[in-house]
Structure formats: C-alpha cells, structure tokens
Amino acid sequence: MFKIDAMGDVCPLPVIKARKALKEHAQIFITVDNEISTQNLSKMATQLGLPVEVGKESATSYRVYIGAGDKAVEVAPSARVATDDYVVVINAQTMGVGDDQLGYALLKGFTYSLAEQDTLPSHVLLYNGGVHLSVEGSEVLDDLNALVTAGVEILSCGACLDFYGLTEKLAVGEVTNMYRIVELMSQHHVVRP
Amino acid sequence: MINESYYLIAFASTHAALRAEAFFKAHRITMKLIPLPAVISAGCGFAIKLAIGEVQAALPLLKHATFEAAQFYQIKKEKGETIADSWVI
Numbered sequence: 097m098f099k100i101d102a103m104g105d106v107c108p109l110p111v112i113k114a115r116k117a118l119k120e121h122a123q124i125f126i127t128v129d130n131e132i133s134t135q136n137l138s139k140m141a142t143q144l145g146l147p148v149e150v151g152k153e154s155a156t157s158y159r160v161y162i163g164a165g166d167k168a169v170e171v172a173p174s175a176r177v178a179t180d181d182y183v184v185v186i187n188a189q190t191m192g193v194g195d196d197q198l199g200y201a202l203l204k205g206f207t208y209s210l211a212e213q214d215t216l217p218s219h220v221l222l223y224n225g226g227v228h229l230s231v232e233g234s235e236v237l238d239d240l241n242a243l244v245t246a247g248v249e250i251l252s253c254g255a256c257l258d259f260y261g262l263t264e265k266l267a268v269g270e271v272t273n274m275y276r277i278v279e280l281m282s283q284h285h286v287v288r289p
Numbered sequence: 290m291i292n293e294s295y296y297l298i299a300f301a302s303t304h305a306a307l308r309a310e311a312f313f314k315a316h317r318i319t320m321k322l323i324p325l326p327a328v329i330s331a332g333c334g335f336a337i338k339l340a341i342g343e344v345q346a347a348l349p350l351l352k353h354a355t356f357e358a359a360q361f362y363q364i365k366k367e368k369g370e371t372i373a374d375s376w377v378i
Binding site: 197198201204205208209 | 303306307310321322323324335
C-alpha cells in the first residue's frame, strides 16, 4: 500500500496528492491532520467509485485508506473530481473588462479550461449576464455538462433568468436564489473569471 | 474525455484566432475556440479544436482561408498525457 504524508497540508493538497498516487497505485493510505480533508478525500474516492475508510487517531491525526486490495484499481487518469475546495462565480458574458469580443472568447476559454481541471469546484454560480451560459444556444453547454457529469452543481440565478426572459430556456443545472448564492460564496473560496 | 483525439489549429495572433472562429462558424463547421494547450506552447493564445469528423469538411475551406502563420496539430490524450503531433495538410 502506498503511503502519503499530508499532515499540515491545506486543502486541496491532500486530494491532489491522493489523486496523483492513485494513478500509479491500487491502494493508498494518506495521513492528514484535519477532518475536512478526510471528508474531501472520501468524497473524491466515492466519485471515483473506490472504497474508502477513515480512521481517527486523535483530533489532529487521521488515516484515510482508499482503494481495493484484491485487484488493481482502474482509475481513469483524467477523471475529474468535484471538491468542496472552491466555487466558481460567473457574472457576465465576458472575462475581464475591455473588448467584449475578446472577453467572450476568454470566458469560453475559461469554461473549457475549468472542465479540464483535475480538481473541480463544488458549484458554478451564474448570475446577471452569466446566466446566458446555462441556457439553450449557449456555446459552453458542453463544458457545463461535462462539469455536471463530474459532480459539479451548476446553479443559475432565478431572478436573472426571469429578467432576461430565459427561464424556460435553462439547459443545464438548477435554478437558485440569492440566499443560496450568498451561503455558498461565504463558505467557499470563490474563483471568478 | 479520457482518451480523446482531435485536430488543432494554432494561430500567430489572438485576432487571427477570432477571425478563424468566425470563418468556421460562417461555414457551419463544428469547432471550438479553446486556450492553446500547454503541450504546444507555454504562451497564452487561442486555438481552434476540430473534431476528427469535421476535418473532411474543413480541409477544402482551409485551402482558401488566409490564416496568418497557422500551425496544425493532431492532439491525442491518452492516460492523462497530451501528445501533439504536427499535422500536414
């Protein structure tokens, strides 16, 4: 069994280290010093379809066992994993301020690159102009669908969809409200394009 | 997304990439403007990702298009590795 010492590592490092090790080892055990990391590791293992077992040695020492012992585990090396480490907020149809055509191209590049990341956000929040991304005709629907497949929740602001007359056109994810948006943004590291 | 193969057209400038995207859209070619993969260049830039099934439709158009110093690649993703080969059209 492959051992990883992730004591003192902050999220998402333990998850990244575990994923890297799982590409080469059927079974790993990783030591971490906080419970949040054990939860993130368990979530990752579950999403990869791997058995996981968490052992608590003390309040600052945990062991997480991932993988099956009887057979080599086929971990898709490029399998994406949604984590609780961050949320992504998209609030416009452009990335950055300047030329709108460039900004739109950059935003499409952002969603493509986001879907290619090994460590994915727990949620993608879309509000104001950002809700144009999750509706019929959007050029990034395939990226958003890939994120959903990997376990990421795509949430579009309901008031915004209504304002733009897009409520009936929602093509991916769910509708949310301001309370949920504030809750998620206050509880997570927020990444914005 | 695990094992993937596609063609990629890289451009000398961002403007050229945006023009190429508009050109392909006008000709109803299914493609995608994506950030240039790091395996080709560490620099910042855009490229057009072209599905293998679209190449036959796109090739005749490419011969008439005047993209500045475009470079062509075949990209293969296998076991997490991205491999880029030059693609001669």
